Amino acid sequence: MYRLYRQVPVAGRYLLLCLYLCLWVFALFNYSSRCRYSQPDVFIEDWPADDSRLKSGRCYLRRDSLQLQPIDMQNAPELHHLETALAGPEVPAQMRLRPGGSWAPSNCTPLQHVAVMVAFRNRDFHLRLLLNRLHRMLRRQLIKYTVFVVEQTGPEPFNRGMLMNVGVVEALKLASFDCFIFHDVDMIPEHDRNVYLCDENARHLASAIDEMRYHVMFYNYLGAVLETTDPVFPYSASKPRSYFLFELTVCKAALYPAMFCRGYPIRVSRHMSVAGRYLLLCLYLCLWVFALFNYSSRCRYSEPDVFIEDWPADDSRLKSGRCYLRRDSLQLQPIDMHNAPELHHLETALAGPEVPAQMRLRPGGSWAPSNCTPLQHVAVMVAFRNRDFHLRLLLNRLHRMLRRQLIKYTVFVVEQTGPEPFNRGMLINVGVVEALKLASFDCFIFHDVDMIPEHDRNVYLCDENARHLASAIDEMRYHVMFYNYLGAVLAMSSKNFFRINGFSNVYWGWGNEDDDISARTMEAGMLVSRPPLTLGRYKMVRHPKAVRIEGGYTHFMAWRARHYEDGLNALRKNSYTIVSRQAMPLYTNISVRLSLSRHQMKQEWLSKTDSVWWFLRFYYP
Secondary structure (H helix, E strand, C coil): CCCHHHHCCHHHHHHHHHHHHHHHHHHHHCCCCCCCCCCCHHHEECCCCCCHHHHCCECCEEHHHCCECCCCCCCCCCHHHHHHHHHCCCCCHHHCCECCCEECCCCCECCCEEEEEEEECCCHHHHHHHHHHHHHHHHHCCCEEEEEEEECCCCCCCCHHHHHHHHHHHHHHHCCCCEEEEECCCCEECECCCCCCCCCCCEECCCCEHHHCCECCCCCCCCCEEEEECCCCCCCCCCCCCCEEEECCCCEECCCCCCEECCCCCCHHHHCCHHHHHHHHHHHHHHHHHHHHCCCCCEEECCCHHHEECCCCCCHHHHCCECCEEHHHCCECCCCCCCCCCHHHHHHHHHCCCCCCCCCCECCCEECCCCCECCCEEEEEEEECCCHHHHHHHHHHHHHHHHHCCCEEEEEEEEEECCCCCCHHHHHHHHHHHHCCCCCCCEEEEECCCEEECECCCCCCCCCCEEECCCEEHHHCCECCCCCCCCCEEEEEHHHHHHCCCCCCCCCCECCHHHHHHHHHHHCCCCEEECCCCCCEEEECCCCCCCECCCHHHHHHCHHHHCCCCCHHHCCCCCEEEEEEEECCCCEEEEEEECCCCCCCCHHHHCCCCCHHHHHHHHCC
């Protein structure tokens, strides 16, 4: 809804906001106490590491044995490797899976007998990822369980609900189960303390899914992973039983990096008193009323069609002068987020001797069209440290797209060395200064290494504004995080970048440097242009989230005081050290050691912060 009202007339925008406020007022008086967040600590205790308690009776878990686990979403072991690792003869007898994907602890009495139901069709990679994670987690939880994979065959549309019904009916013919877990094949649990046991309620285990930004889709949502006891499912014996049920011996699976559950997030409003909940809702409504009267027309959505024409397929127009693109040559491309070619394979495919001369990359990751005059000379700046998989994914996609766009460009990878915290803003400043020593560039693209562009019509060229190319990111459900957001991928002309004094150098760690440059462009009177949501699409490579910089918002509130002292003009000889500069086949690598001591916040800057009123106007226009 927030994105929609930006693109309708002002009258329609007010109407949409009023409707939205009405929904919140309705929610205010439609309070429901149906859902509760509860810890699974009834099954967990803090007790000595010896097994004396286990042998005395029921299974209890040690808290320190249940942790948040790293999840590899790119690699799913083959089933035969999983079978060897989880059910092979070399696995200790007490940990070995039994045929049918069953297991039970041998030194204590399990609390329940659990059946995990997975509705399935044509998701082999997902299934292997899930099984790999699920079996290891359930054994740590000392649960007696069996995994059932209910596979639908035939041409009929997929029917998850009926598959679950069939699975329960058939499972109860094999054994008596106290608890059923209804599990989507693409949901990979992250935390071992999310115990797969039932209570007297319908327990929704997937309380935080990454695709939903680690929240629940809506209050009564019970999708993804649900558990319940003593289920009663309608089943008609008169219906033809055209299904195929089987049990798997081994389960290990991963999923698209888009969805996996994290343990125990807490939505604050559900844990507060009713009065506190009303207070939060009132504050939220106040922000929306503020946004209603704080209208900003700074951002514009514009098609890149100034560079694109519909013209015959021959090259006569190209040879006559400037480069123009054929619309039919620029399409939405499928992106494989799980497999990144090795660098030597990429070098062969993009810069090897077998590549036609007019398409071959030059040393340093440069290319230019040979049959027309490019509109601009572009430098793509990638701030980098320890993200090799991400970099290979990006280079594989970026070079192919930029060649289709007939752009004269060079890719620079500015790599930070040393133990200092990562400083994206300063790395980009250094990259720009060093790149201009090699050639003259009209346009700079500041590109996060984990952002993979999807559409070839998202043209990597600069206009007279700050052009925010990442208008739709999959992790943000293909929307912009907030109105003035300029993170992820930003295009800016060389003239404008020096006009605003570049990025700030004082953000050591993750966060806020993109807000800072947005404020600088606002102060300079620059508009923000974005491609439409259908074109500015990016996939984010999944990775563990860095901790946000401590005091980042405090630093940001002092942006105006240091605007003309902290940036490109603050780089001195002792600000950084160039460790190496190499023209690699796919990119120009600039390895740099940054000086932490030379670029810190000054107390005089912190004493001149902007007001809370300005802060609200920036984040809630």
